[in-house]
Amino acid sequence: MHIEINIDTLLTKIIQEEDLSVHFQPIVHLQTQQIYGYEGLIRGPVNTVLHSPTRLFQAATKTNQLAELDILCRKKVICRFAKLSLPGRLFVNVDPITMLHEQFREGITLQFLQQAGIDPGRIIIELTETNPVEDIELMQHAVRHYRQMGFRVALDDLGAGYSGLKLWSEIRPDIVKVDRHFIQGIDEDRTKQQFVNAILKTATALGSRVITEGVETKKEYATLRKIGIEMLQGYYFCRPVSVPPTTLSSKLFREEPRSEDTFELLTVEHIKRPAVSAQVNTSVNHIGELFTSTPELESVVILQETEVLGMVLRKEFMNMYASLYGKDLYGKQQIMRFINRNVLQVEKYMPLENVSFRLTTGLDLHREEFIILDNCTLDGTGRLIDLLHEITKLQVNRARHANPLTLLPGNVPIQQQLQKLFRKNNAFVICYFDLDNFKPFNDVFGFTRGDQVLRFLSELLVVNIDDQKNFIGHIGGDDFVCIFETENWQEVIQRILNQFDESISGFYNGNIGCNIRTKDRNGNTKNFGKMSLSVGAVLVSSSNTHCHIDLSKEAAIAKKRAKKMKGSSLYIHQLNIGAPSPPVPIYSFAP
Incomplete structure (x- = not known):
């Protein structure tokens, strides 16, 4: 009981003496790699039990001083922001419960801004709920009031509060901030990735922008970037500090210039x-x-x-x-x-x-x-x-050059992709995929079953290969080409080979050992084993793009050597290039 009285007294003293310190944490815009704004964060007096903001606001709620503390926090944050002349927007935390409090005065925030000389258009009111807010109609009125004063509204900790999703649908905030729980370890958690992706799609539909909080590692940052998040906040960029940076090091961002492909x-x-x-x-x-x-x-x-x-x-x-x-x-x-x-x-x-x-x-x-x-x-x-x-013109043009069975790009788009890589002097790996024992399978089980195998292989390639960074093409028949620019291509190929071997037996109608007997290309009857997948890879360095290369010939060599290996296999073919000559690559393929 004695401790509670001391905390009550301490909190009253803090409010009366305005004994609070302000920290700021940058909010980063991914596209521009610049600071979009800052969230103002409050700390209690150092070396007291109320230094932690969590304890500070819990004590204020318990002692019925939340409205006074909340208004004081706004004042301190706005004054400090103006004193530091920080650029961008200021995110001001507001607990919705204070809007319902009898001591809440409309226009108090606007008064603070006028005194500090800050344009209301730079302010984003960040609604942070610590208790359930059931009066949605009053909340809608408050949000309209803030917007009429020139403020924008953000909903904080989406997914963590009592009524976050309900508030989102009812008040239509300008910005939603995804709770840090869904960001921690997102690079290894498919469920969290799906959740954040769903939030992003919903935000687009509702006209809101998205900020993800709690980004702490480079892998989390890279995953969120891939998902398409616009703005991020967290220790990875900067911890909350009393004097925050106004610019960020380029090293924090993936050092990857905009692809010319774009x-x-x-x-x-x-x-x-x-x-x-x-x-x-x-x-x-x-x-x-x-x-x-x-x-x-x-x-x-x-x-x-x-x-x-x-x-x-x-x-x-x-x-x-x-x-x-x-x-x-x-x-x-x-x-x-x-x-x-x-x-x-x-x-x-x-x-x-x-x-x-x-x-x-x-x-x-x-x-x-x-x-x-x-x-x-x-x-x-x-x-x-x-x-x-x-879009209609694109689809017509694509259909003209696509393989009719798999709908993958055919020989013309493959050549265009190779032209592009040679023109940019980019290093790449071209992989030639070919099915072993496919013709005898086709002869025994028929073209319909053979087409099923080809579609199965095309789906295997599409599922495993990131076609945003690489290229997948179908030359014709059982010949496929993949052009890799990513470094993990060998890992991807091995995964494809393993999945092919695990699934191909299902196409043989339960034949024992998947053995079939039919005629070979010379008309002789013989036994053929289960289909396997051969991959011949040709490594093309940036220096090779200045030389005369017959890629069709080199890929054929790689494929032929892969087919001589037992079972599903990958053969890596190193180019043997002489003195450089004018770049006259030959890259047309024939099935």
Whole structure:
């Protein structure tokens, strides 16, 4: 009992004397590799039982001083942020329960900002719940109130709170922060990867952005990058400190320049149109004049300085503006309240098919138009009708050059990929896959069963090979080609060989030992054993790309030697290149 009284007294003294220290932790934007903003974090007095923020807020809740502490924390964080002149946005933690407290005063945060000289547009209110919030309607009202003052809203610790998912669906925050529990060890946990991926897809559908908290290792960072997370926060970049950095070392990011392949793909930049934009503090009357004077204008992109917030859409806006009292009621107000935030934003180098998938799978997205960015700044807009037109052309062209059985790229795309690698002087490995004893199997069991085997092999390749970094092609018949640029290619090939051997027996209808008797290519009857898979690999270094190479011949040599090995096997063929000559690679393949 004595300890509780001391804690109560200590907390009252802390609040009265404002004896709190502020730490900041950067929030990193992956695309730009820059600091997007900082989360303000509070610490109690050093060498006291209330130094820990967890104990501090638990004590405040228990002694009914949470509202006072929460407001003091906002004041301290805002003042410190201004004093350090930190760039970007400030994430201010707010417990929703304080909104329901009788001592909560509307506009108190705005007063602190005015005193500190900080634009409200730089503030993101981060809702952090320590207790259940059941009054969703009041929460919605509070969020609307914050947005009218120019703030944006983030929902903290998604997946950890009492009502996080319910709050997300009801208040539609601008940002959701995924709880650190789902990030720790995500590189080794498929379930966590699926959860975060599902959150990302849901956020896209609901018009929210995603921040993952608790990123501590390079492997966690790499996994989240691969999933497509936009912003990250955690010890991997920086611990919470009283004076945080304003820039981050490039060594923290994967030292991997943007692949030139991206530029050679047909990207969304191909259908980019000029955008009309306005700042968030622009008046409703000004936007109305824009739409009225420009009948063909369908949308205006709204910016907070250079950050894209969303769109004002002609149809939605004019229904309000042209109503009986619309202009009189809203004309002098800022355009912020009429922004449609459920508009897809994509980088200009994103392939058209990726954009199509995101646009057509979003639940509440505005589909007719989307925003195109260049390193997170406005670059233009795109239209769904133009996107679908180009996608149709792509699919027709792809079908023309694809193998009709497996739908994998055929000889023409294979040659184009090799041309690209030679042109860039990239090192790569080309692997020639061939089935042993496939013809006798085909003769005995028929073409239908043979086609099943070919489709099985193609699926095996697709499942095991990352086609975002490598290339898979089907030359024809039982000949497949894979072009690897990743270093783990041998591990991948061995996995494919093992899985092939484990599954191929199932195609033999229970034949003992999978032995069959039929005629060979010379017309002689003989016994043939179970099918195996031979892989001939040719290693092409960057220096080899300056030499005359007959890749078709070299791959055939590698395949022939692999077929002489017993069972499913991999043969690695080292090129024997003489003096360099003008690069005249020969890379056409024939089945």
